[in-house]
Amino acid sequence: MTQPVRALDMAPCHSPRSAPFMRIASISLVKDEADILEGFVRHNLHFVDRMYIIDDRSTDNTPEILRRLCAESDAVRVLEDGWTGAFHQARRTTAAMRLIQKHEDWDIILPLDADEMICASDRAVFEEDLAAIPAGMAGAFAEMRYLAGPNDDMAIADPLTRVRQSLGYNPASVFKSLAPKALLKDATLAFDEGNHSLLSHGVRVPTHTLPRVPLAHFAIRSVDQIAVKCMKHYVGWRSREDYTANFVPTLVAGAQALRDEPRFALSPSAAIIPAYCAGYALEAAADRPFTERRGTLKWPELAVSPPYAQVIGLFDQLIARAAAGDALVKAAGGDMSADAVARVIAERNALQLEMDRLTASTSKLARAYWKAVGRRLFRSLRKRNLVKR
Incomplete structure (x- = not known):
């Protein structure tokens, strides 16, 4: 039977820690979250041992805040995944x-968005x-969920x-998944879009919701913040080659609601x-x-994220x-046909795959061949005036 919606009971827990000490890591993909990012990191570091954060080409103070946090603590690490395309959160x-997990042994790995705070009285709970x-x-x-008000x-x-x-x-609902150590051994384990579930061999893994520890989700911090968020996600998700109407429907609905606004300035309602x-x-x-x-x-x-600066930053990327x-x-x-452009992309991708394979090899012959392929790629791109001489 589904339990009713209720407020969080935060009575302090005075019982000794019954569970062994766990090593817990979080993963976050952030973009233009300067208004909440420092608070997000400082709060959640009380509950996890290390936070791995990918900055998705932010245009506000996010990179500077991350730089300072990394300099202050080894518990904050910035990952570079080289992604420059549409929003593929799950991948x-x-x-x-x-x-x-390959580089360090973790008991729990959990995804956290920059507006999500682990909501517990202490780490023991x-x-x-x-x-x-x-x-x-x-x-x-x-x-x-927390909401800005008028x-x-x-x-x-x-x-x-x-x-x-x-x-x-x-307390029985599922909002954001987390992976225990036993599941991390599964080579097919993957998050779904939104990180709401874990998949094994493409099938949803049965899920147990933590009864006393929800995520405090500061989804709407101001009307400007949610308007810019919906615009950016609208572009990011809609530009995916596999986009379908069931992807992030609320974000798309928010962007559609902006179409009917008569002025740039938005009211709290x-x-x-x-x-x-x-x-x-x-x-x-x-x-x-x-x-x-x-x-x-x-x-x-640094906790500012001007809305127009973010929109202009989005324009710059487009x-x-x-x-x-x-x-x-x-x-x-100069041929505008899709086939002509596809041939150039296919050639570049084939060369890149070959270079990636050879880069991973320890063979001297492979390294020499990799250099030759690199020179070939450079000459090919230079002929097309894609790189400077």
Whole structure:
């Protein structure tokens, strides 16, 4: 029987730690999250041992905040996955999971978005819930969603302090998955889109939700923030070659709601918020400060993410892609046909695959051949005026 939505019972736990100490790592894919990023890292480091973060070409203060956090603590690591295309969250998070497990032994690996905070009274409670995940099952967090309201004091830069309106949470629901050590041995283990479930051989793994530890999800921190988020995700998801209408429907609905806005300036009651929160009982939101907050900001002056700067940054990335497309057309001899451009792309991809294979080889002959292939690729691109002489 589904348990009712309820507020989080945060009575302190005074029992001794019953579970053995676990090594826990998180993976995050972030983009233009400067307003919440420092708070996100400082809070969650009280519950995980290391945070691996991929910066997805941010245009705000996100890279600087990450640089400072990495300099301050070895528990924060920035991963470079080289991705420059559409938004493929599941593929990139899965690749990161496999990479970090290969280099270090973890008991739990969990994905966290930059607006998600582990909501527990202490780490012992968190580990006790993790230790209770049945064998062969994935773990999961329920969601406790926080929402910006019209009475928020926007002079407070820190959204973990400013945003107080929260919906209850259903302790039996599944919001975000996590992978226990036993499942990490499965070479086919993968996250689905949104990281809501784990898949083994393409089939969803049975899931056990942590009963006492949800994720506090600061999904809507201001109307400007959610408007820009919907626009960026609209571009990212819609540009995927495999996009279908069932991908992130709320984000797309939010972007569609912006079409009907008569002005750039949005009111706190703009239609984008109910469109993005379809299925949530917004009228049930209650005042609940995030009292589980851990850590304080050292650089509040960086916790800004101007909306227009982010939109212009998105335009710059789209312009770069269009310029690359023009370069391919030029390389194909000015022929605009899809076949001509496809031939250039296929040649480049074939050479890159060969170089990747040879780079991984320890053979002296292979390394020499790799250099020869590299020279061949350089000459091929130079003939097409894609690289400078």
